[in-house]
Amino acid sequence: MSFLRIKVEGLALSKIGGLFIAGPIVAYFVPGPWQLIGAWIPTYWPAEFFFVIEADSGFSVIAYFVVGLIFHLALMNIMVRIFIKRAD
Numbered sequence: 832m833s834f835l836r837i838k839v840e841g842l843a844l845s846k847i848g849g850l851f852i853a854g855p856i857v858a859y860f861v862p863g864p865w866q867l868i869g870a871w872i873p874t875y876w877p878a879e880f881f882f883v884i885e886a887d888s889g890f891s892v893i894a895y896f897v898v899g900l901i902f903h904l905a906l907m908n909i910m911v912r913i914f915i916k917r918a919d
Contacts, residue, residue, distance in 0.1 A: 854878055876902055 855878035857869030869875045876899030883895045 858882055873906060
């Protein structure tokens, strides 16, 4: 029974994993304020950071890096808490 649960969870995670390719697509092709729709996708921030490096310099590059870092650290914190809860 636990094997079936693990298999179903793995299939669901693989389907969600396909969504992560949408981050760089949103960062490059979606104009202006509509890009914030993709901000919840983790791969958006590294892609946007590299696009900002290409276009700008200075404070905006640092701002995108810091926001992306904070976002990823928050996600990591959530994932670690879920892992610890499941491991116990």
